Amino acid sequence: MLDKTIGFIGIGNMAAALISCICNKKIAKRIIASGKNAKNLDKLRKQFSIIISSNNRETVKNSDIVFICVKPQDMEVVLDEIGNAVSNQLIVSIAAGVKLNYLEKKLKTKRIIRVMPNINCLVGEMAAGFSSGDYATKSDVECISKILNSIGTAFLLKEDLLDAVGAISGSxxxxxxxxxxxxxxxxxxxxxxxxxxxxxxxxxxxxxxxxxxxxxxxxxxxxxxxxxxxxxxxxxxxxxxxxxxxxxxxxxxxxxxxxxxxxxx
Ligand SMILES: NC(=O)c1ccc[n+]([C@@H]2O[C@H](COP(=O)([O-])OP(=O)(O)OC[C@H]3O[C@@H](n4cnc5c(N)ncnc54)[C@H](OP(=O)(O)O)[C@@H]3O)[C@@H](O)[C@H]2O)c1
CATH class of the missing domain: 1.10.3730.10 (ProC C-terminal domain-like)
Structure with a gap:
């Protein structure tokens, strides 16, 4: 089990699937999640004994790794909101089409990894691809690879191939x-x-x-x-x-x- 806190921003379909898998497989010590819907947050808290917050910045501040799980069109608002709260966290974006260099420009940290997961992680059969920004460390990449490969199969590849991964295994x-x-x-x-x-x-x-x-x-x-x-x-x-x-x-x-x-x- 990773002695880290994993944060989730956005608790829609994909985030809930990842949270359920990470909790069921006891992959991380703590999970904190924030989202817009208080009812859904409370449901997740009860179901998986996670910490919840209505504040994305609080999620970032209390996490070692932050998964941003909002729709691509909501990314800008979220990045502007959490920008100053990010210090040394590893940021993981699952948003389709949102590029690493855009994320690096928007956030203080440069340790960023993009993941293209799929919903089949709910049954432990995820097929995923992920791509590392230039500033993510070798141990960041190993850590994310370990998490993803515990809930399915994940391939590390160049960022320009993530669109194809999204089209084949994401969709x-x-x-x-x-x-x-x-x-x-x-x-x-x-x-x-x-x-x-x-x-x-x-x-x-x-x-x-x-x-x-x-x-x-x-x-x-x-x-x-x-x-x-x-x-x-x-x-x-x-x-x-x-x-x-x-x-x-x-x-x-x-x-x-x-x-x-x-x-x-
Ligand atoms: N679903 C998949 O199979 C899949 C596969 C691969 C990648 N992805 C990627 O995963 C991401 C999420 O997809 P999804 O299908 O899980 O979408 P979703 O079910 O719509 O979830 C997105 C969540 O983000 C929340 N949100 C929006 N703005 C927010 C904010 N400012 N702060 C906190 N939460 C906010 C939404 O809340 P409200 O609904 O209340 O606005 C919603 O709960 C997308 O970027 C997508 O490209 C999804």
Missing amino acids: GPAFFAYFVKSFEEAGVKNGLKRDMAFKLAAKTALGAAKMMTEKNLQPDELIQMVASKKGITIAGLNNFKKYRLNQIIIKTVGAAIKRSKEMAK
Whole structure:
């Protein structure tokens, strides 16, 4: 367990997921969080025995590491507010598109790391990327890597690749959920009860992911294990090819990356 206090500014979906994981896995000694919604703060306090505050500056002052978890459009207000309160804390921003050099300009500290997490950390299966500013120390990077890898898998990479990480693993849970929903709809259309179709689709997605990550199968190897020549699966896969599903997915990721760059500061 890290003998550090981790602060959270903003307690929305992603922050709550990170807090729950860090608490459940007893990763840090203390957590302090501040946000705008007193009711939600109190809920988190009761659920995870964390310290809460309605004041972002107090959170910063009492933390060793501060995760800023507000929407990109709210970053400027928060940075202006906490700017003077930051002394030697390590600042971690999870906001999509908000660049390290912008954060370095806005804050007194230069020890900054950007993380692109994903919501799957709620079930201990986060896939994340992170990027270190020039002034973060080797031990800062090791510390954040340790935290992230305790709640999933995280890769250290160059900042300009974080948009791609955001589009694949940050937004990815929603894209894969859309797939499951589409299979659910197909099941219903073909006579299955909705709940059963959903469970079949979601469990199949989970199992396929485990086959690739736990059995180390490449996607093509898994496809080969299921799709025999002239069989049922090939008939389905041919439809993916006919409608160029891979191109749709490449364009989908491209659209997400484009939006992330538009939002960049
Ligand atoms: N959700 C994801 O899957 C995901 C994945 C990767 C990265 N991210 C990044 O994570 C960040 C948060 O996303 P989210 O989905 O968790 O958004 P969210 O649920 O809307 O949470 C943002 C929170 O910040 C609070 N907030 C706004 N201004 C504040 C201020 N001045 N002081 C304190 N709190 C403030 C909001 O409160 P109010 O609602 O009361 O305004 C809200 O609770 C974003 O920058 C996003 O790019 C999210």
